[in-house]
Amino acid sequence: MKSFLHDYSMTAPRSLGEALELLDTDGGIRIFAGGTDLMVLLESGTLQHKSFLDIHSIPELRDIRVTPNYITVGAGATFSDIAAHPDLMRELPLLHEAARSVGAIAIQNRATIGGNVANASPAADAPPALLVYDAEIELLSRQNNRRIPYRFFHAGYKKTLLVPNEMIRAFHIPRADRRKCVQLYKKVGTRKAQAISKICFAGLLRREGGRIADARIAFGSVAPVPLRCEKTEQVLKNGGTLAECLAILSSEISPIDDIRSNAAYRLRVAQNIFSRFFQVK
Ligand SMILES: Cc1cc2nc3c(=O)[nH]c(=O)nc-3n(C[C@H](O)[C@H](O)[C@H](O)COP(=O)(O)OP(=O)(O)OC[C@H]3O[C@@H](n4cnc5c(N)ncnc54)[C@H](O)[C@@H]3O)c2cc1C
Structure with missing residues (x-):
């Protein structure tokens, strides 16, 4: 059930010290930064806290x-x-x-x-x-x-x-010299804007003398937490083929069905994004 705005209180401390003190002494207070996630909860009537700490202007x-x-x-x-x-x-x-x-x-x-x-x-x-x-x-x-x-x-x-x-x-x-690295960020959503990811990916790859010297890949929306795929990275660094990498990747991620997409689609898209990343020279 929605409540009225006057049911809520917002405190806007002027310094970080003041904010930390409030967080420490008022157990019921919740941090409010941009509010773009919290306002969605307010709108849906599922915002449990009543007292907020506005940190946006610190x-x-x-x-x-x-x-x-x-x-x-x-x-x-x-x-x-x-x-x-x-x-x-x-x-x-x-x-x-x-x-x-x-x-x-x-x-x-x-x-x-x-x-x-x-x-x-x-x-x-x-x-x-x-x-x-x-x-x-x-x-x-x-x-x-x-x-x-x-x-x-x-x-x-x-x-x-x-x-x-x-x-x-x-x-x-x-900081590092990443000029020789291939870096790819990819987000797949329903639209180009105002869409939460069905899947998102970040990857970095450095080749040296024909071998892969560094490989790091991470996905969003393929597991309960944002996931760094360390096993797949290892296969990549050991010179694994695309098929070998895809086999490990598919076992390392655990996409689910939800309101935005389904597990089979997410698995296929993760494999496609990874294949594209693998093939970038
Ligand atoms: C229309 C719309 C589109 C969106 N699209 C995307 C999108 O494409 N991609 C995406 O990733 N997200 C998207 N979001 C979600 C949201 O915008 C992001 O997650 C945003 O980064 C949340 O930041 P905020 O400052 O608004 O957080 P708030 O709403 O202020 O807070 C979110 C949570 O984090 C806590 N919190 C905030 N700051 C701190 C801190 N410094 N320390 C500890 N706890 C803290 C709060 O207590 C709260 O629990 C979208 C939201 C909307 C409404």
């Missing part, structure tokens, strides 16, 4: 910083911020492409990368790119600041390692 969270070893993207950076950033465009094309494929411009102007990851949908567009780039995720509470490999963050369907008084602070993406 400048520290929106920072995108380039240092010698890392590009750090604040959790509050919007997909428009990411898509427009020249260093990300040049150095992290998979993330740039993912940002450009989220919803449409109005959604990209509000939706944040932190919200995309915290919402923990296996169909989200940013996670495959973060997985391929071996991103680290920084989690922050008033008592603790921890930084862990992003690939460990999703603990199961819609489950993450976040604890209640913690927020995602940023993503740290190692």
Whole structure:
């Protein structure tokens, strides 16, 4: 059942410190970043919380910083911020492409990368790119600041390692010379815009002297969590044929039927995208 807007309260702290304090002391409060996932819950009458912490205007969270070893993207950076950033465009094309494929411009102007990851949908567009780039995720509470490999963050369907008084602070993406790498981002949805992925893919491949020196692939919407396909990567690096890679890939993913698509279609599309990636020279 829908409730009225005046049933809800929103607090907008002016600093990160203030936000962390509120998260720590008010157990019933929920982070509200761009609100593009939360507003859907409000509209459908399934939004359980009544009290929200608006982090959209905290400048520290929106920072995108380039240092010698890392590009750090604040959790509050919007997909428009990411898509427009020249260093990300040049150095992290998979993330740039993912940002450009989220919803449409109005959604990209509000939706944040932190919200995309915290919402923990296996169909989200940013996670495959973060997985391929071996991103680290920084989690922050008033008592603790921890930084862990992003690939460990999703603990199961819609489950993450976040604890209640913690927020995602940023993503740290190692810098590397990827100019000789083939990089492919692919999203398949019902339409080109305003469509959640039926399947999404990010892949990076580096050949050296006729052999594959590095191979990283990740899919969204083929498992309960965004999935880095490490077994398939291994077969690729060992010089496996396309048929051998496809056999492992098909056993590594576990697509399902849902309102957006069905398992058989997702399996076929995953195989097709991978074949295209395999054949790019
Ligand atoms: C019309 C429409 C189209 C869409 N299209 C796409 C699409 O193509 N691809 C796609 O991936 N998604 C899509 N989405 C979903 C949504 O836009 C994204 O998941 C978006 O990135 C969510 O970010 P947000 O800042 O709006 O999150 P919010 O709605 O503010 O929050 C989402 C969840 O994350 C939590 N949260 C937010 N920030 C943090 C933080 N820093 N730390 C801890 N928890 C946090 C919130 O408490 C909440 O549980 C679409 C949504 C709509 C309405």
